[in-house]
Amino acid sequence: MRAQLAAFSAGGIGDAVRAVSPGLIACAVVGAASAFLSDHYGGPVMLFALLLGMAMNFLSADGACRAGIEFAARQVLRVGIALLGLRITGAQVVALGWEPAALVVGGVAATIAVSVLAARVLGFDARFGLLTGGATAICGASAALALSAALSPHPLKERATLFTVIGVSALSTLAMVLYPVLTGWLGLSDAQAGLFLGATIHDVAQVVGAGYSISTPAGDAATLVKLMRVATLLPVIVLVALGSRAGAAQGERPPLLPGFALGFALLVAINSFGWIPSAAQVAGSELSRWCLLAAIAGIGMKTHLRELVTVGWRPVLLMLGETLFLAGLVLVYLRATS
Template structure:
């Protein structure tokens, strides 16, 4: 076999994907522009703008590229989140607070699963919303959605979850510092409260440093420890789903026990923990990760119609609000014991 036909085939495949990826990237850049000039969360803007271009995912040259971006680029972005993690970060807070954060993550996910069942909603939605609230908002939602078995509501539920946690995070960024001040929490305790309860990393940083440098540093540290839980939680989900025979075989082959993007996350986190990634390189990969996730969420928005989005119902809203209220109460209770 000659090389030329292989190259021609690869070029044809990439050309087939390029249009959808390019339009997703354009939407992401536009969302970032709105974020920088008008203060709206970039993830939220990318999602809403993507929904407005839903017709591109239904027919035409962009269909395959949008699907590729919503899945593969998303996983690439999640894998690169590993450069934010190091063992030194985890040790810094002490065993009591670390234990509280880990327990809070699993209790929140468990609560989401139980409440979803009580409300008559699918267990997928419970794990998706619970994981996004417990770990790191939109990024966690996209990582968890990548391993959950697909059904006709998968994309709608992902868009709903990303939209909800982004809006709740923005609301929390303003309200939670006021709550901390009313409770007379110390700067460190305020940082633990903000980092342990706000869903998205960007809003944690915004809320923390709006109080003080010490609060911002602590809040960011606590949040990154929650981000550390992303890999083990997604891995646990993948193992249980496979053990129950519920994995998604729609592509004709059995998915791997450990998703490749989680392996990438763990490898990068390990290398960073060993101090082998220079700060400038880590910052570069972190920026690439943020842009990959922004482009991916634009593509996810394009794959979801607004009409289907509105079908999610009030029970789903109640579910994610209850999960949010629970983690706030749990962290405040933990602070009264350990800080």
């Protein structure tokens, strides 16, 4: 990556573009194929991008595509995360009132804290618990990618990120199917069901699908609560970046505030003032989606399936436990306030 930046600074923009183009095109093709499969056959698009990328991992070996795949997995990823800020405004958060806000903040904090402790008990590095807990508590695969980008370098970070994205996507899809049935079985109102779905299901798309499968009011409430969870991504990233900076050696400390987090905050602020036209919001959100798809395809291309097979049952148990903990926490809140 330093070599690529040096090429840009030296005026070799054309050379740098040619160096990354084959890999970027490969990632874009995998992303497009994943979107097609998701649109026509259902299923989480991020999971499709991961699996198709892993099937093409031979492209990440030394060759024409390697530089572009690295670029997609790092730089394109950060652009996609920053553009997530176009999804939310301060008014949306305020409209929900303080009680759902307190539930969201408390749920995110408690889930991450429990995840870190559980990871330690199961013999993992605390950063793995932070990664899986943040993905479960905030916004699924997008949060996993954002937190991974903010964490300090580690030899197993990409493997942990890939496993987290696969696990959280699978659990989110399962929750989308089962949770609406659970809300009916428990006799929750539309407002309560929307709050439960928005506060517990991992990915935004699955929240929307589950909420509107019950009713329009439930879907609206679920979407707003979910967007509030997405809004917690910024403070969590800042705290993670501060922790990574404090734990790193003097010469390798990451920036105090990652550039993608700053871009995320800036877009949320601008969007909150209504300065971004609706057409630009839609276009930016779609661009964010494609950037994240290309990035996760690149991460998949860099990973071999046999590396995931060796993880064992403990990571699966950790992520399942995090999901059940968050769902139980929200149900206790609903019972206490009903």
